[in-house]
Amino acid sequence: xxIDLHVHHCLSAEPRTDFAAMERLKRxxxxxxxxxxxxxxxxxxxxxxxxxxxxxxxxxxxxxxxxRDPGFVSGFCxxxxxxxxxxxxxxxxxxxxAGLSGVKLEIDLNARDRRMRHLMEAAADLDVPVLHxxxxxxxxxxxxxxxxxxxxxxxxRFPACRIIMAHVVAAGVRGVLDVAECKNVMVxxxxxxxxxxxxxxxxxxxxxxxxxxxxxxxxxxxxxxLGKVLGAELKASDRRKVLYDNARxxxxxxxxxx
Amino acid sequence: xxxxxxxxxxxxxxxxFALRTAGQLDRHFAGLGIDQAWVSSADAILCPxxxxxxxxxxxxxxxxxxxxxxxTINPVLANWAKSLDKWAGRGVHAxxxxxxxxxxxxxxxxxxxxxxxxxxRRMVLQVQMRVEDERGMYAPLRISGVSVEDVAKLAQNVxxxxxxxxxxxxxxxxxxxxxxxxxxxxxSFIEACDTVKTLLxxxxxxxxxxxxxxxxxxTRAELxxxxxxxxxxxxxxxxxxxxxxxxxxxxxxxx
Numbered sequence: 001x002x003i004d005l006h007v008h009h010c011l012s013a014e015p016r017t018d019f020a021a022m023e024r025l026k027r028x029x030x031x032x033x034x035x036x037x038x039x040x041x042x043x044x045x046x047x048x049x050x051x052x053x054x055x056x057x058x059x060x061x062x063x064x065x066x067x068r069d070p071g072f073v074s075g076f077c078x079x080x081x082x083x084x085x086x087x088x089x090x091x092x093x094x095x096x097x098a099g100l101s102g103v104k105l106e107i108d109l110n111a112r113d114r115r116m117r118h119l120m121e122a123a124a125d126l127d128v129p130v131l132h133x134x135x136x137x138x139x140x141x142x143x144x145x146x147x148x149x150x151x152x153x154x155x156x157r158f159p160a161c162r163i164i165m166a167h168v169v170a171a172g173v174r175g176v177l178d179v180a181e182c183k184n185v186m187v188x189x190x191x192x193x194x195x196x197x198x199x200x201x202x203x204x205x206x207x208x209x210x211x212x213x214x215x216x217x218x219x220x221x222x223x224x225x226l227g228k229v230l231g232a233e234l235k236a237s238d239r240r241k242v243l244y245d246n247a248r249x250x251x252x253x254x255x256x257x258x
Numbered sequence: 259x260x261x262x263x264x265x266x267x268x269x270x271x272x273x274x275f276a277l278r279t280a281g282q283l284d285r286h287f288a289g290l291g292i293d294q295a296w297v298s299s300a301d302a303i304l305c306p307x308x309x310x311x312x313x314x315x316x317x318x319x320x321x322x323x324x325x326x327x328x329x330t331i332n333p334v335l336a337n338w339a340k341s342l343d344k345w346a347g348r349g350v351h352a353x354x355x356x357x358x359x360x361x362x363x364x365x366x367x368x369x370x371x372x373x374x375x376x377x378x379r380r381m382v383l384q385v386q387m388r389v390e391d392e393r394g395m396y397a398p399l400r401i402s403g404v405s406v407e408d409v410a411k412l413a414q415n416v417x418x419x420x421x422x423x424x425x426x427x428x429x430x431x432x433x434x435x436x437x438x439x440x441x442x443x444x445x446s447f448i449e450a451c452d453t454v455k456t457l458l459x460x461x462x463x464x465x466x467x468x469x470x471x472x473x474x475x476x477t478r479a480e481l482x483x484x485x486x487x488x489x490x491x492x493x494x495x496x497x498x499x500x501x502x503x504x505x506x507x508x509x510x511x512x513x
Contacts, residue, residue, distance in 0.1 A: 223452075
């Protein structure tokens with residue numbers, strides 16, 4: 001059993017009707033043994049700092065896909081944290097009631113920004129994790145993009161909130177060290193090419209309980225990203241935590257299914 | 259059979275490799291079913307004395323027939339022709355160039371001369387388009403990737419050269435297929451959902467070879483791209499080995 005906690009459904013202009021694309025994605029995932037995926041939304045569908053309406057459409061699409069195939073699909077709601085507090089709270093509540101399991105944040109607002117408070121408080125109140133993009137870039141950095149030190153700052157400000165820092169391979173050694181003392185932070189294994197040694201390093205420094213498999217499909221490949229974990233020098237019990245146990249707890253799945 | 263055209267041995271200041279000896283590399287490839295790996299010196303990328311790095315590499319690889327030596331040639335160095343002669347005399351089948359690390363253009367007259375001499379010895383020319391994802395490079399040492407246009411110009415200037423472009427991104431592999439019909443690309447930096455099947459819609463199977471970029475990247479992850487590929491056995495065979503073999507007999511149809 002393998003759960004992929006970081007999947008984007010890059011759907012067409014009419015996302016609610018694009019179930020065929022999801023079926024194709026499912027076939028590709030199943031072919032390499034992935035039994036469950038967590039959809040994070042088509043996050044760039046309406047650009048950076050998408051409007052309330054755009055966010056709602058993205059989340060409606062995720063909700064529709066989760067409801068259609070709950071045995072294979074879980075989902076997080078996507079939020080633009082620069083939206084007004086009431087809008088954020090209402091949308092997170094709506095999505096959680098509809099069956100989504102967490103919140104995904106991208107590059108709309110840097111994690112150090114004070115405005116993050118509204119979203120983080122809503123997530124803590126609803127007891128759902130926040131999966132946040134992070135990347136150490138020396139090149140092509142987006143204006144509000146967060147790096148792992150920003151995530152560490154966020155985690156310290158909101159210790160009651162569970163945070164999953166995306167892209168540990170792109171965070172690198174420095175990024176892992178940034179969040180090592182923040183016990184409310186897990187990392188996912190996605191990010192960049194399958195750089196050798198990073199999964200092992202994350203497990204060594206954070207413990208296997210704090211590392212979870214994520215592929216970042218559809219920009220990446222299930223097979224290659226999974227191979228990064230299968231090819232890592234890990235104890236079998238640690239590999240199982242990374243590939244399955246940790247995500248199952250995050251998604252509150254029973255026996256790998258909703 | 260699987261031939262990996264993109265492997266290295268040595269040190270790299272920005273990554274601590276787990277595979278640090280030829281024996282470790284050989285056992286690693288054997289365990290993953292890789293029958294032949296083309297290995298260059300990682301030290302030769304930044305060290306000015308490339309020949310010393312390559313001599314050391316040759317010494318390490320000597321007892322491992324699975325690991326095939328690929329020396330580095332830097333046309334900026336005055337001794338490049340002598341080095342090429344020496345390695346050709348020792349029976350190497352390919353050489354590698356790092357134009358952006360060694361700071362010359364692929365369309366420069368000296369590089370064209372290297373390509374001509376490599377081709378005249380029936381050797382393969384490997385062009386390393388990048389070593390790392392540019393976004394995560396150590397900031398004071400930011401090296402841009404080699405451009406598709408430069409690779410295409412080299413292929414145009416020296417049509418007899420058998421060229422493998424290493425570590426292109428997906429979009430670059432597609433552009434190369436259009437602009438440089440004879441140039442082959444390795445899979446190491448190419449990734450998309452269902453990588454190989456998707457790629458073969460845009461790039462002919464006869465133009466793709468397996469390269470893992472070990473030890474920079476995780477070999478198993480790269481292998482899984484071809485293990486999971488839902489393409490024909492014939493296409494897979496081309497990627498795993500047949501295309502590489504065809505480079506030594508350029509009359510083979512690569513479509």
